[in-house]
Amino acid sequence: MDRAEQSAAREWFVTEPEVAAADAIFRRKGIRYVVIGGQAIAQNAATATRDVDVMVATADYRRTLAQLREERELAFDWEDGKLARFRILGIGGVPLDVLDAAVFAGRRTGEEFFRYLREEASAEVDGITYASPELVWYTRLLTKRWRAYAEKIVTNVLDGISPGRLEKVEAIARHFGTEATVRERLAYVREELARPDLASLRDSA
């Protein structure tokens, strides 16, 4: 975290109730996972929607879904082969998305991506592993709905996350061989960040 980010980040950390609820279930089932998405970004920017996104190793994906479908505290919504949606019943039906790491692995394997995430692009806080902002941005830009997620990246920057992390996104993309796709989308994000109406907001963030 650079100096500018430190001023934007929370002064102390509290595990959000949605993450705590998901963590309790995953621990009970003995499933390895990493929090990604907005809840991971909130580690650095104090902004979060309530939904929880987690990534699991490709080898664990099917078994994870089977275990979670038996869980009474969750309701299963749907699954498309690489992403499954549950709802956490005890806290108002907050969405819990479980993703297969293979989706983002490019020319490498899902196992390699998950290992990279665990070892090089995450941090453990209060016993829970959260993906770094650049890793979250990378995953957002690789989805088919990347334009909407690009808006979220802009909001993250207004929240105080350094736009310098976009270069790290590029480095991740090079590592996994997805740079052709990601570079074009990063250009879109950079163009959006240059919008004149955002300048005064970035100054005050």
Place this chain on the structure above:
Amino acid sequence: MKLEGSLVREPGERPLPKEMRLKPARSRGRPRVEYRPCVRSPEDVERLRRHRVPAFLLTSEWVTAHGYPVRFQPWLAVPEELAGKITSDYRILPVRDEEALRAPGFAELLTLLLRFDPLAAWVVAVRNRKRIDPHELYRRVRNEGLERAATKVRFQEFAPALPKVGAALPKEELRWIERNNPPLGSGS
């Protein structure tokens, strides 16, 4: 109080509390006190408003209550002439049209939200469609020059007269964001 690029007390008005003055400045002739308000709490914002200073604290509680569950640090919306003169721990949201902050209604708050989180503005608009006055939303978006952001999240659906500037996000992507963020308590 009136806004003159700075805050100046008018005859007959009570001064702002001392703790909200940062640096009183002297001027020639009739003594005038320039205020550089320090705003540290919602109560400070209320005190400013009681002194007819158009300021408004946009909180995540308001956004959550209107159907988009989110947490963020509050934004303090103030007229852009005043933005550089306020000291605050809150993030400052400069607003072109100070009248929008006098008694902000739904359209005004939606327009503020559009500035820093257009996706949230979309979801709030969809979930409160009946509360939207198209003419008022049109006026506020135009006054703030937010046609591009409004187009991106398809505000023409709520205010059809709004000109289209730039590209709109695919409808399916906006729906995805909406589905990912159900209102609090909707699925328990």
